[in-house]
Amino acid sequence: MSIVMQIKPLVVKALKELYNFDIEEADLTINTTKPEFEGDYTIVLFSFIKSLKRSPEQIGKELGDHLTSQHATIFHAYNVIKGFLNLVISNDYWINFLRTNFLATQFGVKPSNGITVIVEYSSPNTNKPLHLGHLRNNFLGWSVAEILKSNGYEVFKTCVVNDRGIHICKSMIAWQFFANGQTPESTNTKGDHFVGNYYVKFDQEYKQQVNDLLAKGLGKEEAEREAPIMKATQQMLLDWEAGKPEVIALWKKMNQWVYEGFDVTYQTIGSDFDKTYYESDTYIKGKKFVEEGLNKKVFFKKEDGSTWIDLTEDGLDEKLVLRKDGTSVYITQDLGLADEKYKDFQYKESIYIVGDEQNYHMKVLKLILKKLEKPYADGIYHLSYGMVDLPTGRMKSREGTVVDADDLVDEMVGIAAKHTEELGKVAGFTEAELQDLYDTIGLGALKFFLLRVDPKKRIVFNPEESIDFHGFTGPFVQYSHARIKSILRKEKAEPTYKLQSTGLLAAERELIILLEQYPTILEQAAQEHNPSVIAIYIFTVAKTYNTFYAEHSVMNAESADKKQLRLQLSEMTANIIASAMHLLGIKVPERM
């Protein structure tokens, strides 16, 4: 149990014994002591001075005396400054903590709690390649899933592929019209990029046709409706829904190209899924909800035959759930999919990694499921994340400002290679090891950059400035790990060594206090569904270790005891860095 969770009941008990005063553990404020004061943890006394009718100094002294005398193994000393009781935890406590945990690669990881959670993330369209926004989604989803796993949840990662609809038909039509039978193979192009090019081509051609029609005197709406390529696309969608064989064949062929491209990208960035859903399979399944909703009088029909739900009492609007022609809309599909996923996984919680532009949609989805009295409605959780914007604003594919995922990864790996070569520390690496190292560092920089920010905040990415490799970055943490490993290759701590209580220097103490907080950080990250908590924490750990490293020698420590202590500290720091970075989907190198 964490030291803070041990202190709390002791304080509650002490206040009861000293003053017959009752307080809940939750109402106690215990912070780490500010560096300018002596102590490890601080109890804030202000909240109960009024009830006790004593001065904070008196309470601090009496509580401090009580704790240090009754629990001398934990509390070594105390001091009171204004309303703050600063507690010094005993060296023996910290040293004992370190000895029992420094080898534990699973430190902080919780045993199974039997609760099933699913995380839906990535969810690409099969008409264009992945871009920077998708990367944030992928990294978030993967990381949140792993964080929940480490907290004992049984987690399944799912992906919904938007593989049908008018936007898919656009690239198909453009390919039919303009490709002359070219393929990814014949043009040596990655499949998703190949198809994406035709999606762009469609847009260009469409604009051209609209302009031509405008020139002929048609109105804007009419021109947009009458453009031949758009009409052909709409016909194709109808043909697809009717199952016309040659359309289905083309659809399958082009989607397959995209999947082959996605597979390469997913492999590179480390995304994986336990189950993939295809919209083409699931888009019909929501329709049965419409009947159910009508029977339960949750939905209603309008005169034109369309079906709606009235959410005005909940502060929202009326929402269409089925078109008058009987085809389903987006929300209908998602209702069906939620049900499908529940059948598959019996989840307690279903997390959707979806951008904040869909906040309204996700709110409606959950609300409708509630009104339909679905048992899983409360478990729907929208992990809403902000857009990745350019300094000039949103990325726009029409204006060619979209930052392509594959390109960006290549660029980051290239920069990692350049830095590594310049530093010249990798003698003896094989070609394969070098490539692996470049991937590790380049992807590490990219993932850390996107995960260190609170998900709900938007991120500004400036393509003119490459992502940093110094300071609050992935490579900084990776580098700290590599330096520790360099020491541990020379000598490891002896697990059986009996450390005498040699005292702890400030740098040692600060580090050990931080390491002890890791399990609490894991809990917080899981509870908040927030990987940035871990990124911030592990940066602090690395930074603190680096300060310690610069001040004190491990190999040439002042005494055998100090050497063992520092080897243990180093080993535990390396383990926690590896563990935390894994939760962010980032590998850590042995050397760099």
Place this chain on the structure above:
RNA sequence: GGUCCGGUAGCUCAGCUGAAUAGAGCAACAGCCUUCUAAGCUGUGGGUCACAGGUUUGAAUCCUGUCCGGAUCACCA
């Protein structure tokens, strides 16, 4: 216009279930490699926490209002 989210150092961000003099990184400047990897370390400068009220022993943090930025309110997905 309604709803939701954000506004903290020149820039990018922590801190937001209230607590000590508001913290990091980048950028700038000054130092530190004959000692475990300098992708590192140390120091200096840099803040009306958007603004105005309120609650409180105590507010960047909670409440109200205003201003600014973004998202959304489709028989698109």
